[in-house]
Amino acid sequence: MKTINDLLILEGMKEGIVLAGHRGLTRNVQFVNISDTPDVINFLSNNHLLLTTGYAFKDDPEKFCELIQQMHDLNCSGLVIKINRFFNELPAEVRLLADDLAFPIIDLPTNHTLGDVSRHILNYLNDAETEQLYYALHIQKEFSNMLIKGYSLAALLERLGHSLARPALLLNHRGEKIAQSHHFLKESMKKIEMEIIEKVKEDLSSAREGTTFSIPSHEQQSISTFPVQTKRQYPSMLVIFDSLTLPYPSSQMAIEQAGNVISFTIIKEQAIEENSRLLKNNFFADLIEMKIQSDEEIISRANYYGLVKDLENVCVICTIDADGDIYETLQLYEKKVGELHNSVYDQLEDELIHANLEATLFTKGKYFVMVLQFPRYTEEEVDTITKFIENVQANFKGEFTLSFGVSHSVQPLKDMPTAYDEAVEAILTGYDQNLKGFIKHYKTRDLKELLNTLPRKDLKALYENTLKSLAYPKTKDDQDLVKTIQVYLDSQCEFSETSRKLFVHRNTVKYRIEKTEELLNCSLRDPSDSLRIRVALVIGSILKEDEVENS
Structure with a gap:
């Protein structure tokens, strides 16, 4: 009545x-x-x-x-x-x-x-329906006033639990508790809360859409979830205990009205979180661009964002494989691209939490950057990172694939620019090879790989100026001289070791080296001359490979 x-x-x-x-x-x-x-x-x-x-x-x-x-x-x-x-x-x-x-x-x-x-x-x-409508509008107005006055999610849940005379629980999209009414503070409700969360996590997709279920300790009482839309890809969930016997004039409509206001409150908090994320990304950009000179400032600001000094730091970069017509069409709509990037960020954040890794997530331009920290970085940690990335790729929900570049470890934090550059280079290497959905660990380039990046005309000029008449040996004597200096340099300029490898007499090696030094006007025992000739010999192998490919 x-x-x-x-x-x-x-x-x-x-x-x-x-x-x-x-x-x-x-x-x-x-x-x-x-x-x-x-x-x-x-x-x-x-x-x-x-x-x-x-x-x-x-x-x-x-x-x-x-x-x-x-x-x-x-x-x-x-x-x-x-x-x-x-x-x-x-x-x-x-x-x-x-x-x-x-x-x-x-x-x-x-x-x-x-x-x-x-x-x-x-x-x-x-009219019972009219009464319920009036009550729902009353709830909506009351909660809207609380929102305007800046009440917290905990206060909103407490008010909802009081209005419905039912325990109320707010879970995020992962099924983790955000807020609760006072009912769940009672010792007798601790087990119920745990069972509810376990049940929700068993079927998150259904719980996010809204469902009704029971738990083992209270099989006769219904528990309902109501989706609470936020800026995330997946909604949070409002959970009402004993939901099918709400006291009159409470109704599902009243719960939905309260849920709308709770949604706005979460979105407001997410906007604050995004501003904090921007500040965090600005710190990372300053760190990578070496705008922070003081070690103390680096450590202080890094610690604020969860990065600890004296640990091994590994940089893992993730990108969206942006090939194909779908992505090109999506780029026409800036909002859609923003939603896609927010979705990827949220899923990476979820995976890091689920994997229980010590990591901080940043963004820089189109890159999602995860800085993972370990006491020691061994092959076991390399396997851990690889398995983590494979799980991310397998669990990723979307029309696109994700690719990852992984750096070597660095320590201290001021060396993070090196790790970042390595991870970016690993990503770019994968794309140069026309790969998609890949995992690339950074590999230090050897001398030959570095020389291969230079223009061929510059390589040829350096090669010919260094080896002169021996650049293109035509006679057997010239070919023997080139072979001898190569083995001689590889043998740390030891005559005996060189003669053993070439199966010739020691004096023969000595004669050939002296003749080579006379032809090239250098001393093979001089570090700078030795380095120049070593580089020229590597260039010679590159030019020969080019000839084979072009023949």
Whole structure:
């Protein structure tokens, strides 16, 4: 049954002011009567609410008090009066009597007619769906006011639990607890909370869409989840315990209205989180671009974002493989690209948490950068990172594939630019090989690989200027000289070791080396001359490979 207090959410009544008898707002209401006649008491009965202008008693406070006493004796609900129509204020003796009897008297604003207010109340009393709608709108307004005033998610959940008289729990998209009503603080509810979370995690997709289930310890009671949309790809979840027996006039509609406000609150908090993410990314950019010179500042700022000094740091870079018409079309819509990048960021964050890795996630341009930290970086840690990346690729939900570049480890943190450059180079190497969905660990380039990146005309000039007539040996003697200096240099300029490898006499090696030094005007024992000739010999092998490929 409805009470006077319940009516205060209705149009007209919600602007009313309780003038007296506040303790009686819990009186039940079953019917409404409008009258300004002196003998109105003859037409009232148990649980009747009287709407009046008070005209019959405007000059007779004593008769007004008599009416209040008679209505109280009949167990009437209360009196709604337009006090400003014929009274300046409620007579003091009437106020005292109403307060003493806990008989509510409510002032109705003059801009509302008694007929309209009566209609709203009767509809509310007689139509359950209308009542539930009014209550849902009341919940929506109340929660919106809390949002505007900056109430926390914990306060919203507490209010929802109180309004529904049911335990309420808010979980994020991973099924982890964000907030709860006070019910779950009780020791007896700890097991229930654990069972609910376990059940939700068993089938996250269904829970995110909204479902009803039971738990082992309370199989007779229903538990329902309601999706709470946020800026993330997947919604958070509002969980209501014993949801199918909500006390009247609570309804699923009221829960959804509260859920909408909770959604806005989460989105507001996510906006704050995104601003923090921007500051974090700015720090990483400063670190990579070596704009932070002080070791103390690097350590201090890095520690704020979860990076600890004196650990081995590995940089793992992730990119979206942006090939094909789908991505090109997507680029036309900046918002869609932003949503895609946010989705990838969220999924990487989820995977890092699930893998229980010590890591911090940044973004730099199109790259998602994960800095993983280990006490020691061995082959075991390399396998850990590889398996982690494979799981990310396997679990990734989207139309695109992800590729990863992994650096060597560096220590201290100020060497992070080196790790970042290595991871980027590993990514670019994979794309140079036309790969997609790959994992590339950085490999230090040898001399031949580095020389291969130079223009061929520059290599040829260096080769010919260094080896001169031996650059293109035509006779057997010249070929023997080139072979001898190559083995001689590889043997650390030892005559005996060179003669052993070439199967010639030691004096023969000595003669050939002296003749070579005379032809090239150098000393093979001189470090700079030796390096120059070593490089020229490597270039010779590159040029020969080019000839084979072009033949």
